Amino acid sequence: MNVTTPVTPLHPAPVRDREREIIASVRGIFAEKGFDGASMQDLARAAGMSAGNFYRYFPSKAALIEAIIRAHLSEVEGQFAAVVAAPYPIAALRHALKQRIQAESLGCDDAAIWAEITAAALRKPDIAQVVHRVEDEIAQYLTRAMTLSLGLPPDADLTPFDAAARLLVLLVKGHAMQGRTRGQVMPALTALVQRSVDDILNDIEAMASDTKGCRQVKSGETT
Amino acid sequence: MNVTTPVTPLHPAPVRDREREIIASVRGIFAEKGFDGASMQDLARAAGMSAGNFYRYFPSKAALIEAIIRAHLSEVEGQFAAVVAAPYPIAALRHALKQRIQAESLGCDDAAIWAEITAAALRKPDIAQVVHRVEDEIAQYLTRAMTLSLGLPPDADLTPFDAAARLLVLLVKGHAMQGRTRGQVMPALTALVQRSVDDILNDIEAMASDTKGCRQVKSGETT
DNA sequence: CAGATGTGAATGAACATTCACTCAGCCCGT
DNA sequence: ACGGGCTGAGTGAATGTTCATTCACATCTG
Secondary structure: OOOOOOOOOOOOHHHHHHHHHHHHHHHHHHHHHOOOOOOHHHHHHHOOOOHHHHHHHOOOHHHHHHHHHHHHHHHHHHHHHHHHHOOOHHHHHHHHHHHHHHHHHOOOOHHHHHHHHHHHHHHOHHHHHHHHHHHHHHHHHHHHHHHHHHOOOOOOOOHHHHHHHHHHHHHHHHHHHHHOEOOEOOHHHHHHHHHHHHHHHHHHHHOOOOOOOOOOOOOOOOO | OOOOOOOOOOOOHHHHHHHHHHHHHHHHHHHHHOOOOOOHHHHHHHOOOOHHHHHHHOOOHHHHHHHHHHHHHHHHHHHHHHHHHOOOHHHHHHHHHHHHHHHHHOOOOHHHHHHHHHHHHHHOHHHHHHHHHHHHHHHHHHHHHHHHHHOOOOOOOOHHHHHHHHHHHHHHHHHHHHHOEOOEOOHHHHHHHHHHHHHHHHHHHHOOOOOOOOOOOOOOOOO
């Protein structure tokens, strides 16, 4: 369960920097054409280099795709890791999620990459593994943000928090992919998603009162 | 239940039947390899015919993909259309959504197709158009199901119902794509999604009391 | 026979990947 | 200061493969 070195302790530092540059310039092409639709020559051109040289940095297209996915996920992970470090994490989380919901209802090609990653993960088991591992970590950050803010007893059952964390992710991601399809936005949906997210966080905060029987408390009525 | 001919009044009836057969047998390949990853020869083989003959039924790969998307969407649409016809539509809707959430948390390659369609819609404007048109219709069915059950005044503002409808779709679809990635399920998430869906429907039903000022009422503690 | 239904090899384009090669910088003995 | 060899970054034209699409030809059916 070591965390520090993410992957590939192989390359020297400058090469890793170059890789990051390439990933940044290539992301748009993948968003436009999809993982399978983008050709290596397209990608090389976008990175401002020849096809041949491309293979100095990524040994195959699959490796490049994996790197892109990892970069995207770890970026998101970083944002949520920052949330945990905040003084009152749930408030920070609330703010971060609001930002993200608002940002994605405006133009930004993040949604296309998310969609591509989701589709790829459902198809290729190796990609699924990468995605799952990082998503677990993200969920852990969110869970931590919740339990830290609540000052939970250490023996508390984390399952409902984990589920809530994943529902938050589902909502934000789903909204990004659903709400905007090339120009169309839907303000009422955005508002509703925003409200749902707030409700979930409210529910979590409401759990602070009954730290004993922390089951999934209901927000509405029964049955 | 007769409906207007959906598209292409061109082909004779038997050909259209064959097209449906082909679409059914080909769906799995697309789920496995993705729209771009599946080759026409793969698809033809899956349909039990030669590559050449395939083009008798679909003039191009793009056309086949569009047909698949249309078939998938109209299947979902049909299920929701049935809901509207039920005596108390919201109850039927509740049941249908529960079914779907449960079904997708078990094995079923629907999620992969959904993911593929979502990704394709974010990339190709023409696909986005098809998807959007059908999704609007689905949302209309759900909205109708809600307003019918509530006996709303005809001049009521439908926007909040439409938003709720789309949030329901987002939740169910998102859960299908998120919760299951090649074998892994997450019962707590499924339960939470289920509860969220129920809450949304409860909120809608709660609107029945104040049919006058039907703004977006709060979902939390009403007391 | 005719028309619908089917075949599978052929075609040319596009693709991922490789390779022989260039070129600039840089170290080092003189 | 100088030349030469070494290295790492870069090129772009092959390479072999796969792909979507087409075509000339069967076979079945009424």
